[in-house]
Amino acid sequence: MISFEGVTKRFGAWTAVDNLSLTVAAGEFRVLIGPSGSGKSTVLRMMNRLIAPDAGTIRVEGEDIARLKPETLRRRMGYVIQSVGLFPHWTVERNIAAVPDLLGWPRARVRDRVTELLTLLNLDPERYRGAYPHELSGGQQQRVGVARALAAEPHILLMDEPFSALDPITRGALQAEMAAIHTATGTTIVFVTHDMDEALALASRIAILDRGRLVQSGTPLDILTDPADDRVRDLVGREEWGLKRLAVETVAERTRPGETAPGDPLAAGASLRQALAAMVARGTDRLPVADGQGRPMGALHLADLLRGPDRS
Amino acid sequence: MRRLRSLLTDRLALGLLVLAALVLGMPALKPLFAAAFPALDRPLYEADGFLALTLDHLALAGGASLIAVLLGGAAGIAVTRPFGREFRGILDAVAAMGQTFPPVAVLAVSVPVLGFGPAPALIALTLYGLLPIVENTVAGLESVPEPVREAARGMGMGPGALLWRVELPLAAPVILAGVRTAAVVNLGTAAIASTVGAKTLGLPIIVGLNGSNPAYVIQGAVIVAALAVVLDAGFDRLAARLTRWRPNAV
Amino acid sequence: MTRLRPIHNRVALLLAAMTVAAALALPFLGFAPNRLLSGKAIALGAVPGAGWSGAALLPVALLLAVPFLRPGRAVNALYVGAGVLAAAGLVWLAGQHAALLAAVASPAARTSFGAGFWVMEAAALLAVLDGVRRLGLGPAGRVAVGVLAAALIGGQFAAGHLDQLSIMREYANQRDVFAGAVLRHAALVAAALPPTLLIGVPLGIAAQRSAAVGRLVFPVLNVVQTIPSIALFGLLLAPLSALAAAFPGLGIGGVGPVPAVIALTLYSLLPIARNTAAGLAGVPEPVREAARGIGMTPRQIFWRVEAPLALPVFLAGLRITLVQAVGLAAVAALIGAGGLGAIMFQGLFANALDLVLLGAVPVILLAVAADAALKLASALALSRLGRTAA
Ligand SMILES: Nc1ncnc2c1ncn2[C@@H]1O[C@H](COP(=O)(O)OP(=O)(O)O)[C@@H](O)[C@H]1O
Ligand SMILES: [Mg+2]
Numbered sequence: 001m002i003s004f005e006g007v008t009k010r011f012g013a014w015t016a017v018d019n020l021s022l023t024v025a026a027g028e029f030r031v032l033i034g035p036s037g038s039g040k041s042t043v044l045r046m047m048n049r050l051i052a053p054d055a056g057t058i059r060v061e062g063e064d065i066a067r068l069k070p071e072t073l074r075r076r077m078g079y080v081i082q083s084v085g086l087f088p089h090w091t092v093e094r095n096i097a098a099v100p101d102l103l104g105w106p107r108a109r110v111r112d113r114v115t116e117l118l119t120l121l122n123l124d125p126e127r128y129r130g131a132y133p134h135e136l137s138g139g140q141q142q143r144v145g146v147a148r149a150l151a152a153e154p155h156i157l158l159m160d161e162p163f164s165a166l167d168p169i170t171r172g173a174l175q176a177e178m179a180a181i182h183t184a185t186g187t188t189i190v191f192v193t194h195d196m197d198e199a200l201a202l203a204s205r206i207a208i209l210d211r212g213r214l215v216q217s218g219t220p221l222d223i224l225t226d227p228a229d230d231r232v233r234d235l236v237g238r239e240e241w242g243l244k245r246l247a248v249e250t251v252a253e254r255t256r257p258g259e260t261a262p263g264d265p266l267a268a269g270a271s272l273r274q275a276l277a278a279m280v281a282r283g284t285d286r287l288p289v290a291d292g293q294g295r296p297m298g299a300l301h302l303a304d305l306l307r308g309p310d311r312s
Numbered sequence: 313m314r315r316l317r318s319l320l321t322d323r324l325a326l327g328l329l330v331l332a333a334l335v336l337g338m339p340a341l342k343p344l345f346a347a348a349f350p351a352l353d354r355p356l357y358e359a360d361g362f363l364a365l366t367l368d369h370l371a372l373a374g375g376a377s378l379i380a381v382l383l384g385g386a387a388g389i390a391v392t393r394p395f396g397r398e399f400r401g402i403l404d405a406v407a408a409m410g411q412t413f414p415p416v417a418v419l420a421v422s423v424p425v426l427g428f429g430p431a432p433a434l435i436a437l438t439l440y441g442l443l444p445i446v447e448n449t450v451a452g453l454e455s456v457p458e459p460v461r462e463a464a465r466g467m468g469m470g471p472g473a474l475l476w477r478v479e480l481p482l483a484a485p486v487i488l489a490g491v492r493t494a495a496v497v498n499l500g501t502a503a504i505a506s507t508v509g510a511k512t513l514g515l516p517i518i519v520g521l522n523g524s525n526p527a528y529v530i531q532g533a534v535i536v537a538a539l540a541v542v543l544d545a546g547f548d549r550l551a552a553r554l555t556r557w558r559p560n561a562v
Numbered sequence: 563m564t565r566l567r568p569i570h571n572r573v574a575l576l577l578a579a580m581t582v583a584a585a586l587a588l589p590f591l592g593f594a595p596n597r598l599l600s601g602k603a604i605a606l607g608a609v610p611g612a613g614w615s616g617a618a619l620l621p622v623a624l625l626l627a628v629p630f631l632r633p634g635r636a637v638n639a640l641y642v643g644a645g646v647l648a649a650a651g652l653v654w655l656a657g658q659h660a661a662l663l664a665a666v667a668s669p670a671a672r673t674s675f676g677a678g679f680w681v682m683e684a685a686a687l688l689a690v691l692d693g694v695r696r697l698g699l700g701p702a703g704r705v706a707v708g709v710l711a712a713a714l715i716g717g718q719f720a721a722g723h724l725d726q727l728s729i730m731r732e733y734a735n736q737r738d739v740f741a742g743a744v745l746r747h748a749a750l751v752a753a754a755l756p757p758t759l760l761i762g763v764p765l766g767i768a769a770q771r772s773a774a775v776g777r778l779v780f781p782v783l784n785v786v787q788t789i790p791s792i793a794l795f796g797l798l799l800a801p802l803s804a805l806a807a808a809f810p811g812l813g814i815g816g817v818g819p820v821p822a823v824i825a826l827t828l829y830s831l832l833p834i835a836r837n838t839a840a841g842l843a844g845v846p847e848p849v850r851e852a853a854r855g856i857g858m859t860p861r862q863i864f865w866r867v868e869a870p871l872a873l874p875v876f877l878a879g880l881r882i883t884l885v886q887a888v889g890l891a892a893v894a895a896l897i898g899a900g901g902l903g904a905i906m907f908q909g910l911f912a913n914a915l916d917l918v919l920l921g922a923v924p925v926i927l928l929a930v931a932a933d934a935a936l937k938l939a940s941a942l943a944l945s946r947l948g949r950t951a952a
Contacts, residue, residue: 048466074468085463089481089557099467134559148467158466398572401695402688412933413926414889420906420922424915425677500790504893507910517796521896522911526799526816533796537789544788 001026001156001188002047007056009042009212016042018212019056024190024205026155029182031199032192033235034209040192043209044160047190048074061155075099078149078157078187082164084141086133092118092144093129099152117147121177139170146174150181159191163198175201196235200224200248208232220248246272251300254307255289259299265290268297275300324545331538338362338531345527357516357528362535368430369512369539373502376434377495380441384494385487387442388449389475400450407447415440415501419508428509437501441494448490452483484554492547499543503536513539568630573692574641575629577685581622584685588678591656593663596670597728597914606678609659618655621647622682625689638697642707645689650714652683657718660726672728674916687711729923732916740905744924747901750819750891751884751932754826758883762831766838776839783832791893794825799897822894829890830883837879841872873943881936888929892921902928 002024009017017039024030032040045051046058049070058065065073086095093114094101100110118125121143133141142162149157159178163171179202182189193199199206200220208215208223208231216228224245227233236244252268265288266275278287285302338356345355390396391403419436426432456479464478480487503514513536520528569575585606594601609615624644631637660673690711694704724730733740769776786794802824803816845868853863895903906921908914 050462050465071468071470074466079463079466081459081462081466083457083459085457085459085461085466087460087464087478087482102468102473132557134557145463148463399576402573402692405691405695406688409930412885412929414885414892414929416889416892416903417906417922417925417929420910420918421926423910423918424674425680428913496788500792503790503792507896507907514792517792518896520796521817521898526803529796529799533793533799536793537797540788540790540793541785544785 001028001061002190003059004043004046005057005059007043007046007053007058009039009046009051009053016212017046017053020212020214022207022214022217024188026188027186029179029189029191029202029204031203031206032190032209033194033196033199033206034215035235036194038209039212040194040209041160042212044158044190044192047156047158048077048079075103075152076154076156078146078151078154080142080145080149080157080159080162082161084145086141086144086148088133090132091129092123092131092133092136095133095144096148096151098148103152105152113151114147117150120150120181121147122173123147139166139174142166142174143177146178146181150185150187155188157187157189159189161192161194164193164195171198178202196237196244197247200244208235224248243273243276246276246305251275251289252291252297254304255298255300256304257298260296261286261288261299263287265294265296266300268292272305276302276305324542324549327538327542327545331535331542334535334538335362335366338535345531349525349527352525352527354525355527357519357531359519360511360515362513362531365511365513365515365532366535366539368510369499369502369514369536372430372434372437372505372510372512373495373498376437376498376502377441377491379434379438380445380494380498381491383438384442384445384490385449388446388453388487392450392453393471403446404450407443410440410443411447413440415497416504419501419504423508430505430510433502433505433508433510437498437505440501441498444490444493444497445487446490448493449483449487452486452490453479455486456482485551485558488547488551488554492551495543495547496540499536499540503532570631570633570637571629571641571692571696574625574689577689577692578626578629580685581626581682584678584681588681589676590678590682591659592674592676593667594672594674594728595668597672597732597916598912601672601674603676604659604673606682609655615655615658618651618658621645621651622686624648625686628689633696635697638693641693642690642697645686645693646707646711646714648686649683649690649711650718652679652686653715653718654723657724657727660724660728664726672731672916673726674728728916729919732914732920736905736917736920740920743900743902743905743921744928746819746899747888747891747903747925747928750822750826750894750899750901751887753819753823754830754887755884757823757827758830758834761827762834763838765831766835767842769835770839770842779835780832783835786828787832791825791829791890792896794828795821795894795897798825817898819894819899821897822891822899825894826887826890830887833879833882833886834876837875837882838872841875841879842868844875845871870946874940877936877940877943881933881940884932884936885929888925888932892925 004020004022007017007020008015020039020043022043032043034040042051046053047060047065049065049068052066060068060073060077087098090098093111096114096117097110100113105113114129115125118128123140123143128136128140128144133144136144146159146162149159163174166174175198178189178191181187182202191202200223203220205217205219206223207217208228210231216223216232218226223232224236224241227236233241249272250268251266251270251272251274254272255268261284263282263284266278268289268291275287279285279302286299288299289297291297339358342356346352349355387403391400418440419433422432422436422439426435460478460482461474464474469477502510502512503517506512506514506518513532516528516532517536520526520530520532589603590606590609591604592601593604621644624640625648628637628641628644631640656673656675656679663671663673690707694707697703699707718724719730725734765775765779769779789797798821799816802821806816849867849871850863853867858866891899891901892903892906895901895907902921902925904921906918906925909917909919909921
């Protein structure tokens with residue numbers, strides 16, 4: 001879907017991105033993470049040609065983007081930034097309709113699309129359609145920002161620390177909505193963050209950058225169980241590593257089928273971290289597990305949490 | 313009845329009404345001026361019609377303001393684009409410095425250089441009007457938040473769309489404030505321009521002052537004042553329209 | 563990347579183009595048989611170019627070269643230096659030629675600056691401005707360059723080198739009138755200041771404390787500010803004449819300095835009241851809270867906390883007021899208030915253009931001086947608050 005081949009970008013004497021090669025597969029939720037100044041935004045902004053590389057080739061859906069008109073390329077991609085950048089003089093509806101308008105969609109189709117997106121992002125269409133951005137809270141503004149980026153049904157969505165400025169509860173809600181949108185639409189998402197918890201919660205694959213170089217690329221589990229070096233271990237957080245490790249695996253993967261245990265059952269889709277919390281809270285080392293429909297599946301033992309991942 | 317009431321509370325409509333009545337009905341007030349100034353042989357300025365004077369006045373002040381908007385707007389846009397950035401500093405300095413020059417002195421200085429008459433007055437007023445417009449156009453365009461620009465570029469707006477759909481509408485209230493300053497100054501300076509050979513509403517005032525005819529002075533002054541009030545109300549209306557999207561908009 | 567780029571300074575290129583066009587197409591000087599007739603044009607090319615006169619044009623030639631020189635500190639210093647010398651040199655050349663002409667022409671003949679001179683002079687001064695920016699000179703450096711330019715040009719006035727130019731001939735004729743007019747002009751502006759402060763500052767404070775007062779006061783002051791000065795003078799004529807007729811002993815009349823001061827005060831109220839209110843409104847609420855918290859009385863809070871913090875904005879209002887009043891005082895000459903405007907309008911009515919300049923140019927200089935003085939005061943007030951001047 002997107003590939004970088006030996007891409008370098010310098011700002012004066014500073015090399016912001018250094019000979020980077022990276023691919024993002026179709027349908028992936030790819031998170032770019034790294035310390036501040038590591039070049040994450042620069043990488044993202046090269047994907048929609050807001051920045052031109054000094055060397056190397058970037059392909060999107062097989063095409064060398066240097067050959068495309070920047071405006072055409074950008075209209076095919078959604079772009080969400082931390083400071084949102086809603087147009088303050090336009091209503092929510094007109095903001096969301098910006099790209100469809102640029103593409104010349106018919107009125108009725110634009111209107112339906114706006115309704116659909118507001119609903120998807122949990123904003124009441126009738127209440128918010130005509131509102132101006134300053135009438136919305138920070139979380140609502142970023143919901144509109146995401147809706148605007150999704151408006152023209154882009155194949156690719158670029159997001160640069162979209163939720164970093166929000167309070168933890170709003171951030172959690174928007175993360176859940178992004179995960180749901182990714183599952184529902186299958187859009188390829190490239191998501192920049194400096195928050196490892198956010199990366200582990202959302203990513204299907206993570207790319208870790210430092211000083212413009214790729215340090216490691218892999219699934220959340222790869223990153224946790226097989227960190228490439230100390231920088232990655234630092235990023236994961238040495239002290240909380242165990243909890244993070246538990247957070248990326250679900251209860252279903254460690255359940256002993258057929259066993260039973262007393263008490264309210266855990267959901268099979270819950271994380272092992274949530275399971276540990278439930279055991280500590282209830283003072284037990286065993287809990288029953290139920291599937292999505294509430295049917296008993298088996299039991300989870302505290303000892304199972306201490307095993308390494310199944311490598312079967 | 314309701315329409316009448318709304319007319320009476322609407323400053324713009326009321327001002328226009330009073331202005332029209334004064335411009336067209338001044339001859340009807342002749343007996344009033346005769347009674348107020350019994351010593352005067354000629355209590356009404358009759359050398360030129362007030363309508364003609366008003367139109368000439370508006371043509372001078374409005375024409376100069378319009379040219380200044382076009383030139384000043386273009387200059388303000390140019391120096392905020394990459395190709396014109398080099399001229400930004402010098403233009404700022406000239407605009408700031410030039411606005412400390414009193415408009416009446418600029419008008420007077422233009423005479424030795426450009427000569428007497430309406431055309432030199434138009435040039436002087438235009439030059440003076442440029443300064444606040446350029447200054448505010450630059451300030452307005454620079455006040456557009458960078459994330460808004462970034463989002464617009466990121467969604468595929470080209471430089472033209474960015475300018476017309478995003479930057480100019482967002483800068484419009486600030487630009488309008490500059491246009492307002494220019495228009496108000498030009499309206500007043502146009503009155504004084506009758507001392508440099510342009511026929512405007514200042515003429516009855518000047519003639520009256522020089523010939524000790526207070527009736528002429530008052531006739532010219534009330535119409536100029538009414539014009540100023542209408543202009544002010546008109547700009548208020550326009551500003552309210554351009555800032556509907558702002559947090560404190562009414 | 564190593565593309566040939568022969569133009570290194572497009573601002574200088576524009577100024578050079580202005581200079582060349584003015585030199586070729588516009589008259590450098592005008593020569594008239596007497597002060598009321600319009601003169602014949604003298605192009606720069608017709609001004610004898612030998613010896614020192616040619617040398618005076620050398621800095622102009624240097625300015626023309628600047629756009630093509632590779633930029634650097636040396637070139638920018640050359641740019642500033644050439645600009646200053648060109649500005650002084652053009653004045654020198656005009657004075658020199660006027661003296662030459664005066665030696666052979668009748669005593670009534672006048673030599674005046676032409677449009678070409680003005681454009682070239684403006685280009686030279688703009689070059690100085692641009693060069694100073696490019697050099698990145700600090701405030702001290704800027705002042706030094708300004709003083710140098712003023713000294714080089716003012717020195718020529720003082721030395722009598724420009725005595726044969728028409729504006730100086732006019733000055734020689736009007737010396738006493740001129741000095742009186744400058745004093746009267748300053749007196750008009752100064753006389754309006756006490757009433758403005760006495761009314762405007764309390765109004766501003768009241769408007770900041772109570773929104774209702776603000777809603778009442780500012781629209782009224784705004785409308786006053788919108789009404790053109792000449793119309794306001796006219797509108798004051800009737801009531802003041804009536805007052806004068808009723809109380810002949812008061813010394814008030816519809817014309818003269820008193821209505822001028824009244825009108826100046828009315829105009830000055832808005833900037834003073836508005837900036838007083840804005841300055842006070844700009845005091846951060848936590849600062850006020852802290853002052854209350856350590857037990858200051860409202861009076862102490864005002865004088866020790868609010869007033870000093872509001873001072874820079876207030877001074878900005880004062881600057882606007884003074885600059886505006888200098889111009890309004892000139893218009894007030896139309897109602898017989900005297901001052902530099904009287905000289906200016908006398909010139910306009912009599913078609914004596916040198917007289918117009920003798921009135922108008924000092925008005926501009928006064929306004930610029932008032933502006934500079936108040937800017938300096940604001941900078942000092944700001945630096946005392948430990949902030950940097952914006
Ligand atoms: N337009 C620019 N001009 C100069 N330097 C820049 C520019 N954009 C980014 N940089 C520099 O490049 C480096 C990487 O920046 P960025 O990609 O924004 O980092 P991140 O998003 O990972 O925090 C930083 O050191 C930053 O200062
Ligand atoms: Mg970044």
